[in-house]
Amino acid sequence: CLKPGHRKQHLFSFPTLALFTVEVPQQLYVAEYGSNVTMECRFPVNGSLNLGLLSVVWEQKRQGQLESRDVYTLRNGETLLSSQHRDYMGRAALLHNELKLGRAILQITSVKITDAGSYLCLIDYQGADYKYITLEVKGQKWNEDKLAFICQSEGFPLAEVFWQNEKNFSLSGSANTTYTLTADGLYNVTSILIISQNMNENYSCVFWNKELNENTSFIYFACFLSHNFTFPVCLFVCFLFVCSVLFFFDSFNEYTVWWTKVPDLIYHRHVCDSTGPSLCINNLPKDKIIHELPC
Template identity: 55%
Template structure:
């Protein structure tokens, strides 16, 4: 009986150790944008240097029909034989974090189909698991706005991809609170995104600005693209031609004005020099006349004196 007691005590100790081994989540809910990366994690107790050969880690995605294996580490060795093809090359556990007691699943290029519930399972001095949810968002961040003219009308096109399906509205600066009628269509891409295209046809005017607004109701997010007046300068041939003519004529006018100004300055300078020359000639003539008059007067005086004598 006393020989059996140590075995019973050992079993009780092992049971207590197993009962004390628990897995905890770093956070229960994660959110990621479509096309980005995400790291989800759970933690487990490590009371001594990690014995990697005794550690098994498994990440699975819970589905109603069949669970998908996302990643598996068996006794310290990576085992991807049962990994689902959707995660191949995109999902892995950060090995350097395992010694800290962290099982971190890194998924790259997140897709809409990655959303759901994941299970983190750890087997090391006991076994436990926890659930983690991942939500994937696909906001309509990039809106491509293009324009063209057709039969005198302005054709505006807004295009973007996102999820879930967004509502598209068109506005102009004169009636910012009134939505303009447009033709809006959508289709699903291979990634599960909604490819939305909205076309607005209006009478062409360079005095109005237009904008299209994508409203993602679920995310309560609005994204807009604006068509400023300057875009017409690039697309309207008549306006472009007019501006080109102005840009061509303006330098010619400035050059002509410069030459005319220079010609006037030259003429003024010539006239000034001519006036100065005439003035100088007049002074010399007057001096000569005065000199001749004085000489005649002196001669006359001498004649008078001679006669008197």
């Protein structure tokens, strides 16, 4: 568990003031993939704000991950960008004009699935306290008769993305593939394939490294469930058939796979090396599942 008082001793001192309390008007936020979200915690100002005495820390911790990620840090009134995790560079900001009102509002733009998790809001201002806020990320809303399969990868060099069904028929023309360049010079590639629910077959998403003549493939099974099915059954069906996940890119060290029956989402981040095939997903330990919702 995260222990803010211990972990941040090298940055802040925490005098004990029983009256200093951080409050959160909302403990759970739900954001749509690609949208913007603001999360807020409040603290007592007691008159005019002395910005030089104020420190604010926003950190994110995902289920199953040992290390937290620095989202935004304000130390003694100054923004500390050197500690900010690269995933939040250019996307996370603190609304400074709200600080004088005792509101530490974190804004995240272009929400990613990896933004989901527990957020720590820690305030040090003539006393210290913290609270946790949960952010859930849902898939974009399409028509109810559609399913969306999303492949996402980050690495170098830029990979091409191909989609095909179990009959090896190319579906790449129906996919929407985009990429962004990170601050570290890596390519973040996202490809979305939308299909009709009546197309009950397997689908493959292939990342192709043209320069190295290597590929990484993900095989999807479209699970279509009636309203009588419960969540555990759906989770088992989805994980049971999404197997044969191969890792050949040494340079692509982070993979994200989504299964979604809009608007709900199942998400799994593979923690595997690049030496060979991974285990079938339904055999992976529970702690490898980062975020899950009904299919």
